[in-house]
Amino acid sequence: MIRKIASERLRPGMYIHELGGSWMSHPFWRSRFEIRSDEDVQRILDAGIDEVYIDTERGIDDRLAVDAEEVREQLVKEMVAVVPLAKPRESWEPIPVSAELRRAREVHGQAHRAVHDVMRDVRMGRAIQTGAVSEVVETITGSIMRSPSALIGMVGLKDKDNYTFLHSVSVGTLMIAFGRTLGMEGETLHELGMGGLLHDVGKMKVPNEVLNKPGRLSDAEFEIIKRHPVDGHQVLVETGGLGDIPLDITRHHHERKDGSGYPDRQKEDEISRFARMAAIVDVYDAITADRCYHKAMEPTEALRKMWEWSAQQFDRELLQVFMKCIGIYPIGSLVRLESGLIGVVVEQNPGSLLTPKVKTVYHSKSMRHVTPAIVDLSQAADKIASTEAAGRWPVDPALHIRGEA
Known part of the structure; x- marks a missing residue:
């Protein structure tokens, strides 16, 4: 079955049937091939190809590929708000x-x-x-x-x-x-x-x-x-x-x-x-x-x-x-927001596992660093679209966790 999907949903193991756009507008010498690595996905994104056609008989179906959204939904449905949490007797107010x-x-x-x-x-x-x-x-x-x-x-x-x-x-x-x-x-x-x-x-x-x-x-x-x-x-x-x-x-x-x-x-x-x-x-x-x-x-x-x-x-x-x-997104996780911003999770929000505080440092669409900013997702319109593999973007989470960047 041939299906059209957004390029950002590509995963290793999928089979490209056709790349969106003119064959002259992308750097690939063939238009049908298997995605073998995250680097293959990145080359497609870097070429500005927003949509592709995949062959689900020759490769995995994006609907069966576990992505961050599915992880989030699964974890939330099965785990969040299931176990009541006791509160310590002594009172204390966390500092930033x-x-x-x-x-x-x-x-x-x-x-x-x-x-x-x-x-x-x-x-x-x-x-x-x-x-x-x-x-x-x-x-x-x-x-x-x-x-x-x-x-x-x-x-x-x-x-x-x-x-x-x-x-x-x-x-x-x-x-x-x-x-x-x-x-x-x-x-x-x-x-x-x-x-x-x-x-x-x-x-x-x-x-x-x-x-x-x-x-x-x-x-x-x-x-x-x-x-x-x-x-x-x-x-x-x-x-x-x-x-x-x-x-x-x-x-x-x-x-x-x-x-x-x-x-x-x-x-x-x-x-x-x-x-x-x-x-x-x-x-x-x-x-x-x-x-x-x-x-x-x-x-x-x-x-x-x-x-x-x-x-x-x-x-x-x-x-x-x-x-x-x-948290569902532990401190140090590299995430991509729906806006395209790439950020590092730097703090949890006690009231919600899904809306941590994220330090945004890069933009996945313009492929450039941005002025670092702390985004409290519990109060922002933006949301986490996916978790990102370390090394996929020019961002070192360690520097931001240590406060060195």
Whole structure:
């Protein structure tokens, strides 16, 4: 079947039957071909071709291709406003994210150094300085309370060469934010943060050649990796002075609802609520990070995939709350608005998952940078049309999250 669609709906796997306009007005030597990459799509857009004809028998149908609009509709229908959220008893008024950015950078750096020191001590067989970790948890909690978006934005910025350390910082930060969204506070919230920061200490017992292997692990190597929750739990037991929650999170963050996880093959309600939270946060942070052996998923796509997996792997109600915590369009997401503006999500709107604050920096139609501006989509006529792959546009989200651009 031949269908006419807007060029911006093109996706790899579609088959072009005819390009709109005169054959002399585009740079392609043939008019019928398969779209094999995002670069092919971009060449068509760059050529000013607004519409194309696709052959749905020779390629995928745009109505079956999952795009950002479908992701949004699916997530909203199934998740938004399903789980009532408890409110913390203490009152606090968040400050603007711009006012917290400098402190958030300092907190993130402090947390990174503390985790690095802990991992080094474990690798060298020395006792963990839990007091330093506890102080970091307090500073993270303070930043989350003042302005959640600032520090949550920082955790999305990762250096694959320091992945193990930054992953632990991210999990600790997101666990605190997740817990607050659920109404947790006090010592419980503190222990959640401790568990998140320390959950991977057992990886320091894994040989470097296995932990940092650039390719796929062999079955034997994966069995070595799978020992890290037990090894980490033992390290923390020997350290002493830690509550039950950090111990539980460290041992059980790889357990899965269907019993397919490790090390104890727990399932369903055998897995504590805290470990189920950690499983969600750990996987989300891992799949949205660039690693030497896989490319990071875009945040919205990662949430969609996790929603699919939740039937077997995750607590679906907790996943719904986590999505409310970080938003359908998490901080750092690159998005295209209906106006054609390209922007970076820099802050969530507590009242709506679909209308974050976006810093617009580029225009997809005129192909030029624009004067940066913060657009509050809860008060603007513009709306998000799609999420965009990193690298498709000359925009570095990291610079805007750090406040450096």
